[in-house]
C-alpha cells in the first residue's frame with residue numbers, strides 16, 4: 001500500500017476541488033492521515049475545534065472519498081488530535097467527579113477549590129443570608145426549611161459555600177453527604193440508563209442524607225433528566241433529607257425548567273449571593289493572600305479590592321498574576337509593582353469592564369432585548385450580537401467557554417467557541433467591523449469614567 005501521506009495528498013486534492021480553496025484551507029490545511037486500520041482511517045487534526053467540526057460536517061464526505069480511493073467501503077473515519085501540533089483551543093473542562101464514597105475528586109478539586117472550607121469563607125452583606133441558611137441546614141435538629149437554593153453570578157462563592165458545607169458536615173457528623181455538579185449527576189444518570197443500571201443509580205442517590213448539587217442550571221432544556229431528578233428530589237425530600245442547590249440563576253430564570261421542578265426548588269429557602277462590596281472583597285483578599293508565600297502589603301490589597309469589583313475569581317486571578325510576576329522577577333510586591341503588573345487588566349487606568357456593561361452596549365447598539373440575546377434564536381439579527389457579546393466577554397473578562405455558555409442560557413461550550421471563531425474571522429476580513437468593535441469598546445470604557 002502507498003504511504004499514508006501520498007494517499008492523503010490524493011484524497012485532499014479531491015476534497016479541495018469539492019470545497020473550493022477557502023473552505024479547504026480553513027479545515028484541512030493541517031490535517032494528515034495518521035493510519036489505516038481494520039475498521040478506521042484515523043485522521044490527525046490540530047485542535048479540538050477542528051476535530052468536532054470535521055466530525056460533524058465532513059465525516060460522510062471523507063468516508064466516501066477514502067472508501068472509493070482504497071476500495072474499502074467498510075472503513076469509517078475518525079479524527080484524532082495531532083500531538084505534534086500545538087493545540088490552539090482549550091480542551092473542554094472535565095465535569096466534576098464524585099467517586100464511590102462520594103469523594104470530591106474532580107477538576108475543581110484538583111485546583112484551587114480542593115480544600116474549600118467554611119473557615120475560609122468570608123461572610124459579608126452580600127452572602128450572609130446564604131451562609132446562615134446553609135449553616136442551618138447542617139445543624140443537628142431538622143432545619144426550618146428544605147431545600148435551600150443558592151443562586152448568584154459566576155465567581156461569587158457558591159461552590160465555595162457548598163464544598164465548605166460538605167467538608168464541615170463530613171467532619172462533624174456521620175452522615176452520607178454527597179457534593180456533585182448537576183452535570184456529573186446527569187452523566188451518571190445517562191450512563192445508568194444505557195447500561196440498565198437504573199436500580200443501583202436510584203439506590204445510590206435516594207439514600208443520601210445531605211445532597212449538595214452545584215450548577216443546577218445545567219438541567220435546563222433536558223426534559224428527561226429533569227424528570228428523573230424530580231424523582232430523586234421527591235424521594236429525598238419525603239424522607240426529610242437535606243438538599244442544597246446552587247445555580248447561576250434563580251429557578252424562575254432557568255430556561256426550560258419544568259414547572260414542578262422549579263416550584264420544588266423554590267419550596268424551601270431561596271438565597272441570592274450578590275457580588276461582594278469593597279469591605280468584603282478586602283477581607284477575602286486578606287484571607288486569600290495569607291495563603292501565598294509572598295507578602296502583600298495592605299496598600300496593595302486595598303488597591304486590588306478597589307479596582308476588581310466584579311467576581312471574586314477576578315480578585316484571585318490578580319493575586320495569582322502578581323505572585324507569578326514577583327517570583328519571576330524576584331522582587332517584593334509594593335504598590336508601584338502592583339499597578340504596573342495589573343495595568344493589563346484595565347483599559348488605560350480604568351476599572352475592569354463588567355459583563356453587564358458589555359452586554360448593555362451590545363443591546364443598545366443592536367436594539368434587541370436581553371431575553372433575545374440569551375435565547376437560542378438563530379436569526380442573524382439576534383445571533384450576530386450574541387456572538388459579538390460572547391467574543392467581547394472572552395476577550396475582556398477571560399471567562400471560560402463554559403462560563404460564557406452558561407451565562408447565555410446554558411449553551412454548550414462548543415457554541416461559544418464557534419461564536420468567537422466567527423467573530424475572529426470577521427475581524428480578519430473586515431476592517432470596518434474591526435473599527436466598529438474598537439469604537440464599541442471605547443464607548444464602554446468611556447462610560448465608566
Ligand SMILES: Nc1ncnc2c1ncn2[C@@H]1O[C@H](COP(=O)(O)OP(=O)(O)OP(=O)(O)O)[C@@H](O)[C@H]1O
Nearest residue numbers: 120121122153154155156157158159160284312313
Ligand atoms: N466569600 C468568600 N470568601 C472566600 N472566598 C471566596 C468567597 N467568595 C468567593 N470566593 C472565592 O472565589 C473563587 C470563586 O468562587 P466559586 O467557585 O465558589 O464561585 P461560584 O459562584 O461557584 O462560581 P461559578 O458559578 O462560576 O461556579 C473561589 O476561589 C472562592 O474561594
